[in-house]
Amino acid sequence: xxxxxxxxxxxxxxxxxxxxxxxxxxxxxxxxxxxxxxxxxxxxxxxxxxxxxxxxxxxxxxxxxxxxxxxxxxxxxxxxxxxxxxxxxxxxxxxxxxxxxxxxxxxxxxxxxxxxxxxxxxxxxxxxxxxxxxxxxxxxxxxxxxxxxxxxxxxxxxxxxxxx
Numbered sequence: 001x002x003x004x005x006x007x008x009x010x011x012x013x014x015x016x017x018x019x020x021x022x023x024x025x026x027x028x029x030x031x032x033x034x035x036x037x038x039x040x041x042x043x044x045x046x047x048x049x050x051x052x053x054x055x056x057x058x059x060x061x062x063x064x065x066x067x068x069x070x071x072x073x074x075x076x077x078x079x080x081x082x083x084x085x086x087x088x089x090x091x092x093x094x095x096x097x098x099x100x101x102x103x104x105x106x107x108x109x110x111x112x113x114x115x116x117x118x119x120x121x122x123x124x125x126x127x128x129x130x131x132x133x134x135x136x137x138x139x140x141x142x143x144x145x146x147x148x149x150x151x152x153x154x155x156x157x158x159x160x161x162x163x164x
Contacts, residue, residue: 014108014115022079022086023055025109028136029077030058032163037068037155044068047160052076060090068155069095080105096154099123104132112136120150127151134160 017025030050034043045068049060058077064070075090086106093099104118116132128150134141140161145153 014110014113016084017086017106017109019079019081019084022106025086025106025114026058026077028114028141029060033140033160034065034163035062035157036159036161037157039155040066040068042066043161044155045071045157046163049077064094071095075102094154097122097127100127107131117148128153 031048033047033049035045035047036042037044043065045062046065047060047062049058051057052059056078059074060077061072061074063072071092071094073090073092073094075088077086077088079085080087083105087103088105089101089103091099091101100120100122102118102120104116106114106116108115112135114134114136116134117129118132119129120127129148130153131146131148133144135144140159142159143157145156147153
């Protein structure tokens, strides 16, 4: 019964960020990170995120490292006044999937988690849509992904570790 009450109470504490608070959610992602993926012992990407214009626009990028297939990506995050939510878009070029474009938006944020809906397109059109939940912990963040529709991911990032 206690577990059921906790599960029911958790979604109620999650809420989409507002125009006044969205930057606090995105501040958690700033800096340099190394990401880990299923099936690899070593980190597979180096990721970096910075404010281009404080509280208005972030730029991020990543590149593959170690023995992971080649992958390069860049993107931007901003507050969308039209849709009243955090939105991002990115372009990737990888050995696994070629050139792709992804868009995402935040559906809720708590002090420990951020939940996103992500849609990926290739040169031939729609590839997949999934939800992505980032859980922030002392040692970085863990990520869980649930496919909503389309093709399975080639490589799934499971955690991010800050680079000091």
